[in-house]
Amino acid sequence: MNQRIVLNSRPHGLPNADNFRFEELEIPAINDGQVLLKTLYVSVDPYLRGRMNDSKSYIPPFQVDKPLESGIIAEVVESKNNDFARGSFVLGSLAWQEYQVSSGKGLTIVNASIAPLTVFLGAMGMTGLTAYFGLTEIGKPKPGETLVVSGAAGAVGTMAGQIGKILGCHVVGIAGSNEKVALIKNKFGYDEGINYKITLDMEAAIAKACPNGVDIYFDNVGGQISDAVIANINKYARIPLCGAISLYNATEPPLGPRIQPALIKNSVLMQGFIISNYAARFPEALAKLSQWFTEGKIQYTETVVEGFHNIPSAFIDLFKGKNEGKMIVKI
Amino acid sequence: MNQRIVLNSRPHGLPNADNFRFEELEIPAINDGQVLLKTLYVSVDPYLRGRMNDSKSYIPPFQVDKPLESGIIAEVVESKNNDFARGSFVLGSLAWQEYQVSSGKGLTIVNASIAPLTVFLGAMGMTGLTAYFGLTEIGKPKPGETLVVSGAAGAVGTMAGQIGKILGCHVVGIAGSNEKVALIKNKFGYDEGINYKITLDMEAAIAKACPNGVDIYFDNVGGQISDAVIANINKYARIPLCGAISLYNATEPPLGPRIQPALIKNSVLMQGFIISNYAARFPEALAKLSQWFTEGKIQYTETVVEGFHNIPSAFIDLFKGKNEGKMIVKI
Numbered sequence: 023m024n025q026r027i028v029l030n031s032r033p034h035g036l037p038n039a040d041n042f043r044f045e046e047l048e049i050p051a052i053n054d055g056q057v058l059l060k061t062l063y064v065s066v067d068p069y070l071r072g073r074m075n076d077s078k079s080y081i082p083p084f085q086v087d088k089p090l091e092s093g094i095i096a097e098v099v100e101s102k103n104n105d106f107a108r109g110s111f112v113l114g115s116l117a118w119q120e121y122q123v124s125s126g127k128g129l130t131i132v133n134a135s136i137a138p139l140t141v142f143l144g145a146m147g148m149t150g151l152t153a154y155f156g157l158t159e160i161g162k163p164k165p166g167e168t169l170v171v172s173g174a175a176g177a178v179g180t181m182a183g184q185i186g187k188i189l190g191c192h193v194v195g196i197a198g199s200n201e202k203v204a205l206i207k208n209k210f211g212y213d214e215g216i217n218y219k220i221t222l223d224m225e226a227a228i229a230k231a232c233p234n235g236v237d238i239y240f241d242n243v244g245g246q247i248s249d250a251v252i253a254n255i256n257k258y259a260r261i262p263l264c265g266a267i268s269l270y271n272a273t274e275p276p277l278g279p280r281i282q283p284a285l286i287k288n289s290v291l292m293q294g295f296i297i298s299n300y301a302a303r304f305p306e307a308l309a310k311l312s313q314w315f316t317e318g319k320i321q322y323t324e325t326v327v328e329g330f331h332n333i334p335s336a337f338i339d340l341f342k343g344k345n346e347g348k349m350i351v352k353i
Numbered sequence: 354m355n356q357r358i359v360l361n362s363r364p365h366g367l368p369n370a371d372n373f374r375f376e377e378l379e380i381p382a383i384n385d386g387q388v389l390l391k392t393l394y395v396s397v398d399p400y401l402r403g404r405m406n407d408s409k410s411y412i413p414p415f416q417v418d419k420p421l422e423s424g425i426i427a428e429v430v431e432s433k434n435n436d437f438a439r440g441s442f443v444l445g446s447l448a449w450q451e452y453q454v455s456s457g458k459g460l461t462i463v464n465a466s467i468a469p470l471t472v473f474l475g476a477m478g479m480t481g482l483t484a485y486f487g488l489t490e491i492g493k494p495k496p497g498e499t500l501v502v503s504g505a506a507g508a509v510g511t512m513a514g515q516i517g518k519i520l521g522c523h524v525v526g527i528a529g530s531n532e533k534v535a536l537i538k539n540k541f542g543y544d545e546g547i548n549y550k551i552t553l554d555m556e557a558a559i560a561k562a563c564p565n566g567v568d569i570y571f572d573n574v575g576g577q578i579s580d581a582v583i584a585n586i587n588k589y590a591r592i593p594l595c596g597a598i599s600l601y602n603a604t605e606p607p608l609g610p611r612i613q614p615a616l617i618k619n620s621v622l623m624q625g626f627i628i629s630n631y632a633a634r635f636p637e638a639l640a641k642l643s644q645w646f647t648e649g650k651i652q653y654t655e656t657v658v659e660g661f662h663n664i665p666s667a668f669i670d671l672f673k674g675k676n677e678g679k680m681i682v683k684i
Contacts, residue, residue, distance in 0.1 A: 072618070079618050080588070244613045257411070263617045275610045282575045285625035286594045287403075287410050292623045294616035 024049045025330055026119035029084045033074055036271045036341055041074070042090075042334040049121045056123050058100035061330075062111070064118060064351040065093035065143040066337040067177070069296075071270040080296050089117035093148055095132060095139050096122075106131070113142050118333055120353065137315065144177055144348035145322040146311050148297060152264060153181035153240075154307045155300040158189075160262035160293045161238040165190030168232045170251050171212075173242030175202035177348035178264055180210050182240045184320055187211045191238070194231045196224075196247055198343040205346055209321050224250035235259075243268045245276065252284050261292040271341055323347035355380045356661055357450035360415045364405050367602045367672055372405070373421075373665040380452045387454050388437045390427035392661075395449060395682040396474040397668040398423060398508070400627075402601040411627050420448035424479055426463060426470050427453075437462070444473050449664055451684065468646065475508055475679035476653040477642050479628060483595060484512035484571075485638045486631040489520075491593035491624045492569040496521030499563045501582050502543075504573030506533035508679035509595055511541050513571045515651055518542045522569070525562045527555075527578055529674040536677055540652050555581035566590075574599045576607065583615050592623040602672055654678035 023046055030043035052058050070092055073084045084090055094116040101108045103126045112129040116122060132142045144150065156178075163169060169186040173179040174195025183206060186193040195212040197203055203215035214231040221227045228236070228250055235256035241248050244266030252261075269276045285292060300307070314320045325345040327336040333351045340349055354377055361374035383389050401423055404415045415421055425447040432439045434457045443460040447453060463473045475481060487509075494500060500517040504510040505526025514537060517524040526543040528534055534546035545562040552558045559567070559581055566587035572579055575597030586592075600607045616623060631638070645651045656676040658667040664682045671680055 080620070241613065244611060248613065263613050266611075266613050266617060269611060269614055277608045278611045279606045280575060280597075280600060280609045281612070282572065282579065282594050282597050282623075282625070283600055285623065286597060286627070288625065289411070289627060289630055290625050292613075292616065294613070294619065294621050296617070296620060299620055 024119065024121045026089050026117060027333055028089050029074060029086050031086060032076060033071070033271075035273045037071065037074065037334070037338050039334060044331070050123045052100055052102055052123050054102050056125055057098045057103050057106045057112075057129075059096035059112065059116065059122050059124055060099045061094055061096050061116065061118075061120055061122070061353050063095040063140050063143060064333055064353065065148070066333065066340060066349050066351060067092060067148075068265055068267045068270060068340050070337065071341070080298070089119055091115055091117045093143050095143060111139055113147065120330055136312065140324055140326070140348070140350050141315075141322060143350060144324065145181060145320055146308060146315060149177040149348060150181050150311050150320075151300070151304060151307055152297045153178045153185055154311060155297065155303070156262035156264050156295055157182050157185050157238070157240055159300070160291075160295060161186075161240060161260050163189045163191050163238055166192070167237035168192045168194065168234055168256075169238040169240065170194045170196065170228065170232065170236050171240045171242070172196045172247050172251065173265065173267060174206050174212065174215065175346050176242060177345075179240075179242055180206065180323065180347050181320070182242075182264075183210050183212050185314075186238075186240075188314060188319055192232070192234070194228070196228075196243075196251075202346060205323065209323065218247055225253045228254045238262075240264060241266070245269055245278065249279055249281075252281055252290075255284065255288050255290055257288045257290075259288060259290045261290060263292060263294040267341065325349045327351045329353070355450065355452045357420050357448060358664055359420050360405060360417050362417065363407060364402070364602070366604045368402065368405065368665070368669050370665060370669075375662070381454045383431055383433055383454050385433045387456055388429045388434050388443075388460075389431035390443065390447065390453050390455055391430045392425055392427050392447065392449075392451055392453070392684050393442070394426040394471050394474060395664055395684065396424035396479070397664065397671060397680050397682060398479075399596055399598045399601060399671050401668065402672070411629070420450055422446055422448045424474050426474060442470055444478065451661055467643065471655055471657070471679070471681050472646075472653060474681060475655065476512060476651055477639060477646060480508040480679060481512050481642050481651075482631070482635060482638055483628045484509045484516055485642060486628065486634070487593035487595045487626055488513050488516050488569070488571055490631070491622075491626060492517075492571060492591050494520045494522050494569055497523070498568035499523045499525065499565055499587075500569040500571065501525045501527065501559065501563065501567050502571045502573070503527045503578050503582070504596065504598060505537050505543065505546065506677050507573060508676075510571075510573055511537065511654065511678050512651070513595075514541050514543050516645075517569075517571075519645060519650055523563070523565070525559070527559075527574075527582075533674075533677060536654065540654065549578055556584045559585045569593075571595060572597070576600055576609065580610055580612075583612055583621075586615065586619050586621055588619045588621075590619060590621045592621060594623060594625040598672065656680050658682045660684070
């Protein structure tokens with residue numbers, strides 16, 4: 023048998039189990055030029071929340087009653103396409119479905135001898151690329167500068183912090199538990215960590231952790247954490263806007279202090295980006311990440327949940343901060 | 354006799370007459386190397402409001418009981434400095450004082466044969482430079498793109514709109530009266546104008562005036578007008594943050610919708626700047642502005658108030674939108 027997960031209804035606020043519907047279907051047959059894929063690892067990512075709304079964005083919204091999709095590592099279990107041998111592993115944006123047919127378009131063959139398969143969803147995949155381009159192209163770190171990363175223990179955050187360290191920054195991470203703060207300092211080389219959930223005065227805590235102010239703020243979360251970082255921002259600082267997970271489930275437009283005056287006062291650059299903007303340069307970035315990885319300069323951590331039926335709950339848990347590093351569902 | 358204006362008290366909200374104090378003093382004598390300056394034209398500018406607060410910013414705050422200062426055109430009425438002949442005109446950041454002594458440091462000689470003296474405070478002075486660098490360096494306009502300018506009938510706005518037209522943009526201005534809208538369209542070549550004071554749905558009005566969306570938003574005002582522009586922003590848009598006059602007199606930190614999600618969704622760049630960031634490149638920009646000016650491509654308008662005693666009220670009137678173009682006090 024074969025299963026898939028479709029969008030049952032659009033979430034209002036935090037998604038819940040009712041927004042997802044499991045459907046059974048046959049394992050499809052393939053035609054010439056096609057492959058049959060067996061899903062092995064499913065990446066669940068905060069940005070998918072935006073696609074569940076019926077609003078124009080950089081990628082089309084998911085449709086109700088249609089399968090959800092995300093980055094997936096699959097095995098080619100049957101092939102009538104000479105580019106993809108049976109038994110090979112591929113990465114693609116694929117449906118949340120146990121078995122599916124593909125023409126091969128948009129699939130990348132993954133070399134399992136370089137790194138464990140899941141790494142191609144994280145450190146050497148979309149999240150690694152996101153951290154790399156956001157930090158190097160927008161953050162433009164210089165040695166000795168101070169980099170603050172919010173969502174520091176998340177998939178992108180752990181990469182942004184490590185790349186910041188490789189490039190010579192003083193790196194401060196903000197995360198949501200003492201365990202996460204210990205993790206980013208001990209495993210990922212952050213110089214300082216702040217647990218925002220137990221810190222009463224975030225502005226002061228950031229000032230203390232950043233005695234020379236904040237030159238780069240790699241923002242994964244938005245909201246009040248970002249307000250506190252911006253209160254410590256230096257002249258000519260850069261703010262790559264990667265995500266705003268704290269706001270994704272808001273049911274009313276979130277209000278906050280207007281930031282334009284602070285950006286003017288300090289000549290700050292703030293730039294939103296999505297990783298596909300840099301698609302033409304993925305090979306160059308992957309070469310760099312791969313080099314750092316093989317040199318042992320890049321560590322990674324994953325939160326692996328098992329079972330196809332747990333994809334929705336793993337996704338929902340992202341917004342509860344239950345993951346360290348990349349959240350992956352193993353099928 | 355001689356008069357000066359000192360900061361009597363720091364304003365809370367909109368400044369009023371009590372925040373200013375007139376003092377009488379002797380006309381000073383000059384020593385070797387010095388000049389005696391007679392103030393002719395005083396520039397009053399929204400950014401001075403920030404200097405009246407006791408908060409760290411890009412220029413030191415004004416001190417209570419000390420003279421206020423701004424861009425001033427003065428005549429050299431006495432000189433013991435060979436660089437400045439008696440009778441020449443100079444531009445500098447000078448005290449609000451009828452007669453004052455200077456070592457000549459920071460003064461620029463103004464060539465009154467090129468343009469009327471006041472133009473060196475506006476179109477060919479700080480406001481022209483502000484529009485030029487904000488638009489060209491951050492806005493990076495391409496022919497055919499849509500540029501929206503807020504504070505469109507103000508000193509910087511009239512210049513930003515005209516430079517946008519010279520560079521081939523579809524230019525839409527937002528201003529606060531029907532007269533101002535007529536002015537920017539008829540005199541400054543704006544393609545469309547919106548009077549925000551009588552427009553109920555600014556978001557829809559901007560959408561209508563910008564059928565292809567907004568590629569560049571030159572922001573002089575901040576606040577709700579900016580929210581409405583950002584709701585119409587295009588992918589890869591650029592937002593030079595020049596000013597936030599709508600917020601300068603706020604007595605509580607102004608709240609508004611958080612803008613980071615919109616910037617992420619559309620890969621928007623937002624950058625604050627102050628004109629001194631570009632000081633090294635003033636000569637190049639002034640050459641360009643001067644060329645456009647002599648070619649008749651740059652028009653200007655001024656609101657000239659007469660009398661030293663009217664400097665404070667002219668300044669306060671900026672926040673009531675009483676000026677068209679550059680606000681200047683003629684002494």
